[in-house]
Amino acid sequence: MSRGPKNRHPPDKPDAPESFGEEVLEEVRQLFNKVRGYSPPSGEEWRLPDPNVVLCDPPWTHPPLQALKNSLNEVKNQLSDKDLAVWHRHTCSTNRAGTVTSRLRETTNAELCTQAWAKFYEILGTFELLPERALQDGELNSVHLCEAPGAFVSALNHFLQPIMLYCDWNWVANTLNPYHEANGRSCTIADDRLIVHTLPWWFFGSDDTGDVMLQKHLLELQEFVGNMRSVDLVTADGSFDCQGDPGEQEGLVAPLQYCEAVCALLLLGPGGSFVLKMFTLFEHSSVCLLYLLVCCFRTVHVFKPATSKAGNSEVYVVCLGYGAKGKLRPLLSKLIRNYGPGLGAQAALFPRSRIPRSFLEQHEEICGFFHAQQIDTIRENLRLFDGAARDQRGRLDRLRDCAAQFYVQRFQVQFLPRKRWLCRGGASTRGKPGQRKQVGSFNQRKETELQEWRQRLVQGTYQTWVEEHYQGDDDKFVLHGPLLGCDLNAWYVREGASLPKVCSSTFCDQELLDLFNEALQERACLSEEPASCGSCRAPHPASILSEICSVPSCVVMVGNPSWQGVSQSGLVLEPRLIPGPSYPEVCSSTLHDGDPQDQRRLLTGLLAGLRGLPEGSALVVPLCSALTRFTASLVLALHVCFQSVAFRCPIGGPPAVLLCVGFSPVPRVHAILQEVMDHVQEVKAGRQVLQFAPIEELTRGGLPHFLSSLNNAVVRQQLHLRLQKKPGG
16 A cells, blocks of 8 residues: 555645735736626516426527627637647646646645646635535535536545534535446546445436436435435536537536536525536526526626636536525426426527516626636637747746645645545545547547548557457456455345446446447448458467366356367367357447346356356356446456456457356355346346446456456457458448
C-alpha cells in the first residue's frame, strides 16, 4: 500500500494573494465574482402559470437571446479548424484558475480532487447551500444526480469535516451505471474510483441502468431516499457529449436538465437548496426552466465558478430556500406525468405570454453578461494561440499563481487525512476505459463521421494493433488459483432490463468495441461465410487439445461439437463432451455474450461439466466473449475452483476457449451457479440476470486484466477477419 498520501503534510505556506500587486489581485477578485441573480421588481410578484397551459404551446424564440446565440456561435466557428488536443493544451495554459486543482492536491490531500471537485467546493464556499435548520437539527441529507465519478460528494465530505462531530450527513448519488453494458460511452462516465468503494449509496434503478430520465426511476429514487427525514440539498451535474454539434448544446441537454429539476422539486424538503449545471441560456427551454425555479425558490443565482474554464458555456444555477410543495403540487404532478427524455422537446414548458417582461429583461441582462465574458476569453485565446509575448506570459503566470492561492485562502480549504475520506482505504487506481477521446479539429471530426468503420479503422491508431491481432502474446496471461479470500456468501443475483446490445464493457478497450459494433451492423458480413486469413498465428484446435490433455486425469469439454471431428491421434486422453453453446468462427450476434439464451446454454453446460468432475481434472469452455458482468462472474467462479485458467483464440472457432486446469471442488460455487440457473429460468420477459458476483470482486486482482486481454484478442481477430472481405463482396 502506498504510504505517500497518508504521510503527506502541507508544504510551506506560499505567498499571500496581496503580494502579487493590486492590479493582478483585482482581476482575480473579478474572476471569483461572476454571478448574477433574479429578483422581482418592487411591488411585482412572479407566479407560476396555471398547470392547464403547461406543455401546450409550440417552442418559441426570443429575438434578443437568439441574437446573442448567433454572435457566440460566430466566434466559436473560428475554432472549427483548431485541433482539439492542441487547443485544449493552449486554453489550459491561459486559464487563470488552471493551477487551482494542482495546488489543492499539493496542500489539502483532497479525495478525488478534480476540476469538478474544485468547482463545487467553490460553490459551497460562495453560497449558503446548507440550510441552517438542517445544521441545527444535526442531520444533513443530500442527493446528487448525474454524479459520476463522485467529485461533488467528495467535495461536500471535505467541506463538512469541521462540523461532522455535530451533524450526521447522509447522502445518495445517482448516475448512469458505468458497469451496465447497454449504456453508451457518449453519456456515461467510466471512472468508478469512488463508486466501486461506495456502491450501497448509489442508485441505479430497477433496470440497473441508472438513467434518471426514466419515470419509474424518478419514483423509485423517491422511495430510495424515503428514510431521510428531509432532503436538504440536491445537485445535478449532468451533460451529454455534444462535441458533434456544439452550437446546439443547450437544446440537446435541455430534456436532461428538465428531468433533473423535476427530480429536485419532488425530493427537496422546505428550505432546501438545488444546484443545476446549465450552459447557454438562450432557448425557450432555459428561459422557462429558470422561471420555474425563481418561482419555487427564495433566491436563484447564475454562477460561473472561477474554476470553470472561462471559454466554455458552463454555468451553475444555485437555488436557495425551496418553498412549500403545496402550491407547486398541481404543476409538479403534470410534469411527472410527462417526465422522460422527451420532456420539453416538442412543446414549450410555458407559453411565451406567461413569462413576465420584467423577468425576461433580467434574463437578457444575465445572458449578456456571461456572453460577453465567454466571447472575450475566446478572442483572447485566439490572439495568444500563435504565441504570447514574454510579458504577456509572465502576467498570465502571476495571475494563475495568485488565483490558486486566492482560492485556498478564500475558501479555507484544510488538509484532510486519508482516514476521513469517503474511501478510507484510498480510491481505486486501476485502469478503466474512459470517454471517447476527441481528436483532430471539428471539421476533421465531421469528415470522419461520414466514413464507414473500415476507413476509420485503416486510417486510425488501431490499424497496426488489429493487423497484428494474434502474435501469441495475449493468451499468455493466466489466472492462478484456486482463488482464496473470496467471500462467496456476499455473492448475489442482480437482475435488470434485457440488454438490447453490448455498447460498453468494463473489460474491453472501448474504441475497439465501438468499431466492432459498427462492423456487426453490416448485414452483408453477417449473412456470408467468414473470411479466412493465412497469416493468422492462432492455434489449431488439435494443438489446444494436446496441450490440455497432456496434464490432468480427466478432460471435459463444454459444447464445441465442431471439435468432435478433430483428430485424436496422439492424445493421452479423449475429452468427454458436454452439450453447451456452439459459436461460429465469427459471432454474428450484436449482443456478443449478452444474449440471455446463450448465457443460459453456457451456464447449463458449466453446471453439467462441473457435476461429478474429479479433483485435478480440466474443463474446456467455449466463449463468444466475456464482455458482460454475467460472463465475468462465471469466469470468476471458475477462478475459485481451478489451479489455473487460461484462454486461447483457436482457428475455426469458437472465438475463444477457456482452459481450466486442476479442479478443486468448492461446493458453495456449485450451489451459487444452481441458484443463478433458478433465477435465469424464472426471470420475467424483458429482463435478464446481469451479474451474480459483486462488482468489487470482478474489478480487483488479475481478473480485469485477464478479461480485457481475452476480449481485446477476440475483437481484434474478428475485426481482422472482417477487413479481409469487402462490403457486399
